[in-house]
Amino acid sequence: MAKKPIGPVRRSFAPWDDPEAVPFIEFKNVTKRFGDFTAVDNLSLKIYEREFFALLGGSGCGKTTMMRMLAGFETPTEGEIFLDGQSLAGVPPYRRPVNMMFQSYALFPHMNVEANIAFGLKQDNMPKDQIADRVAEMLRMTKLETFAKRKPHQLSGGQRQRVALARSLAKRPKVLLLDEPLGALDRKLREETQFELMNLQEELKVTFLIVTHDQEEAMTVADRIAVMNSGKIVQVATPGEIYESPNSLFVADFIGDVNLIEAKVQERSATGTRLKAVHGDYVIDSGQETDASVGDTVWYAIRPEKVRMSVGEATAGTPNTANALVWDIAYLGDMSIFHNKIGDTSMRSTVANVARTVEQPISWDDKVTLSWDGDAGVILTG
Template sequence: MAQTVFAPWDDPQQKPLIQFVGVTKRFGDFVAIDNLTQDIYEKEFFALLGPSGCGKTTMMRMLAGFETPTEGSILLSGQDIAGVPPNKRAVNMMFQSYALFPHLTVWDNIAFGLRRSDMPKDAIAARVEEMLKLTRLSKFGRRKPHQISGGQRQRVALARSLAKAPKLLLLDEPLGALDKKLRQDTQFELMDIQETTGTTFVIVTHDQEEAMTVASRVAVMDEGRIIQVATPEKIYEVPNSVYVADFIGDVNILEGTAKPNGTESYAIDWGNGAPVTATSVRPFTDGQKAFLAIRPEKIAISAECPADAVNAVQGKVLDIAYLGNLSTYHVELPTGQVIKAQSANTRRVSRRAYTWEDPVWLSWSATAGVLLVS
């Protein structure tokens, strides 16, 4: 049986859980959020991604109720939440520092918010046990935060945040304090927990790998604006600008002028020998400035020029980044431009085909890159 694809944003019948409508936030003369309109849907794992100061944390703080918009409105389930204080919103926030109470046990940390509500004692106990089970912490309920690992503390903070069953959980750089291996493991745990609970998660991160791993959609931000919102695959494969292409993963940007040479096909004169061929559904006029973004893994490296190559350039190996499963070759062209090509290390390093200063050919297909206006 085919699994249905989760894409409520493509369904006009679906009503968003969160709506930012023309939201601007100023701090004095500084515009942190600039006339932003964006929908987020129920059960989404939505990632806000961007460099420091791009406005992603301000967006989250407005959702939590710690900041109010200067202009525009934020709706939760169709209701304007401007005047609703943080403790009255069906929203919870998990901070990077976890903010656990050191003198309380794991069990009591999770129960803390529930005890402040009018939930009966036996219902609190059942809910805490449910949260411990969900986050695989059942054995650690009687321990204090200092008696468990960083990854376990992170899960306690998550269990406490989810205990009151919020409609929306905000995660501010939640895995920033964990080492790389633990962070990767925890990303998958977060995804499982989000799927199990059906809670809408909005995560703020500057770690592109994290956003691409966990999110149903990624919003790439810059200077208070969302530049592109799409699924991780589309953000990576079909960026809408040089900024997004450059921000997500490794990329080569070839700058030149376009000349139509067939249906959705263009010759790009880029000042490095013969023009290169690229396809684009977006039309370009003769002589229009264009940027061709090509990922290193889409570029083949070889000792000889492939006979059937649509695009091929020769250069010499300037640098090699060995990444275990992959090697990235930095190849310098006669003009001085450097292009990165990546290949899988299926053989041992001692048998590597190319080394520093070797002459090599780089080749790629007409559809390997994305042609961008800016």
């Protein structure tokens, strides 16, 4: 029986679930030190051909160093990197079938769009007729045909981004590396470009590796995400699995918005676990088993959209319900975020604004019942 995916899956492509699949890119026990500072710490990772893979983490976590080692701009202190079955040790950047697109785009200001795209092809001494055909193909794929004769300063930020992308793809690399490629774009254009990147990657069937600190960007474009912290990978999974089943407090807190409820294990059974909240008089019945013993402290991670709200007080002793006081409300148009006080702690909940007007709205200082399903959250031990 096939494993049921957690969360929506962008496409059926999933070679990482095939034990016979051979990785296209592989980091084997790679460490990179800069003096006394360890940027990447004994890291191993497998990425598959045609995968859109994201390295996600905060500043200084080691994600850009990993990309630069793959590109050949940095050399591992220890370990080895393989591409398409071949070790990259000693292979200079210009000999690697890899191209890199930088956040700054690095376009030549004195060249028009066509010339920028053709530059690398000319450096490789490709015949002129083939260069013309390849440039025309790249212009079509990136929707830049009408801008071919313009200089970079005559283009918008989104158009310059597409020129840089076209130039990076023109040489038909086996791997395209994208270093924070959309950081300079405004939010709306960034969202539009994310979908363009996804469609382009599927059409070209090129392996994409994107480095980003933007969680939404990684979850939108990537087949899988590696969440990094302090030079280590803490979880590798699909966006849905990362969001719905984080494997640690760090991942749960780093990805999206989450309520982390400190609790004590009250009962354990083959069908689940009962927890008693440390702050607030309520219990949590979870269908999840845990390795923690009775009496141990754990955390119950539940996303705000999984928490329901209703006016009035909960029936005492009812599992997965808590009495709360609405402390603050943020109206964001498509949804509203409620900060609800439970004793000396709070629990956030979100409500989708599905109607333009709301009858009997929940407002500040209202007493409410918060409730959730038994499988809505996950139990984390650290």
